[in-house]
Amino acid sequence: QVQLVESGGGLVQPGGSLRLSCATSGFTFSNYYMYWVRQAPGQGLEWVSTISPGGGLTKYSDPVRGRFTISRDDAKSTLNLQMNSLKSEDTAVYYCAKPSSEYRDSDPLFSMRGQGSQVTISS
Numbered sequence: 001q002v003q004l005v006e007s008g009g010g011l012v013q014p015g016g017s018l019r020l021s022c023a024t025s026g027f028t029f030s031n032y033y034m035y036w037v038r039q040a041p042g043q044g045l046e047w048v049s050t051i052s053p054g055g056g057l058t059k060y061s062d063p064v065r066g067r068f069t070i071s072r073d074d075a076k077s078t079l080n081l082q083m084n085s086l087k088s089e090d091t092a093v094y095y096c097a098k099p100s101s102e103y104r105d106s107d108p109l110f111s112m113r114g115q116g117s118q119v120t121i122s123s
Helices: none
Strands: 003-007 010-012 018-025 034-039 045-051 058-060 068-073 078-083 092-098 117-121
Touching (some): 018 092, 018 117, 034 068
Antiparallel strands (some): 018 078
């Protein structure tokens, strides 16, 4: 059974940092593109970042590029998102997501997600 379990969210002040993690199981993590997506209050899902199998390719949405860093630990089947210089508009529930097929970069917004981790940026 595939499981994606996010952790690391919380309340931080603007300008602060958080590191999200996603523990996965039930599939061969190293063979999959992985994603972070988020959903702000009252908004739809928004793609945040993508990482390829092996980690050689990373992509970021414009709002987070230069502030967020996606990484993966294939030995631990864990996906990470280091978030720096956080802004109020980063407030959202953050989800890690997995496509249905190995080695295929699919639509992150239609990929399987975990339960999410709340990130709140407020002074």
